[in-house]
Amino acid sequence: MITAGLIKLSAALLCIIGLINGDDVTQTPLLWGDEGQSAKMNCSHEKDLTYSQMYWYRQRPGEGMKQIVFTIPDSPNKYESGFNESKFPAQKKEYQTGSLTVVKLLPEDSGVYFCAVSKHSDSGD
Numbered sequence: 001m002i003t004a005g006l007i008k009l010s011a012a013l014l015c016i017i018g019l020i021n022g023d024d025v026t027q028t029p030l031l032w033g034d035e036g037q038s039a040k041m042n043c044s045h046e047k048d049l050t051y052s053q054m055y056w057y058r059q060r061p062g063e064g065m066k067q068i069v070f071t072i073p074d075s076p077n078k079y080e081s082g083f084n085e086s087k088f089p090a091q092k093k094e095y096q097t098g099s100l101t102v103v104k105l106l107p108e109d110s111g112v113y114f115c116a117v118s119k120h121s122d123s124g125d
């Protein structure tokens, strides 16, 4: 079982993607993409290997944070309704790293993307 209480947002790498066509700002962790391109965001952590679950969230201006996908090594990604693999392919091949790609960027993809990791275990919290 996965309980929301296990999500460690403090361990999250903050990824921000902004969409400004052709702008020249390239600053990490700010990621800028042109419309139609894909943008890949990486997330890694230094916690121990039990933190193998990775969640990706998106927060668009004026919206609450929404979960996009839940990933775990060697398992299919679990997408929330409204999100799918073809638009948001996510990779989780190793325990301490993962990535989320946003394919064919549109202006409405602009927002803040968060990654969070949690323990692969339901023992205590």
Ligand SMILES: *[C@@H]1O[C@H](CO)[C@@H](O)[C@H](O)[C@H]1NC(C)=O
Binding pocket: 031, 040, 041, 042
């Ligand atoms: C993500 O990681 C890949 C492979 O390690 C790298 O090529 C790419 O530049 C990284 N992307 C960002 C935004 O750091």
Ligand SMILES: *[C@@H]1O[C@H](CO)[C@@H](O)[C@H](O)[C@H]1NC(C)=O
Binding pocket: 082, 083, 084, 085, 086, 087
């Ligand atoms: C996946 O989501 C995108 C954007 O939300 C949508 O345009 C597309 O039709 C969806 N694809 C499938 C296969 O559901």
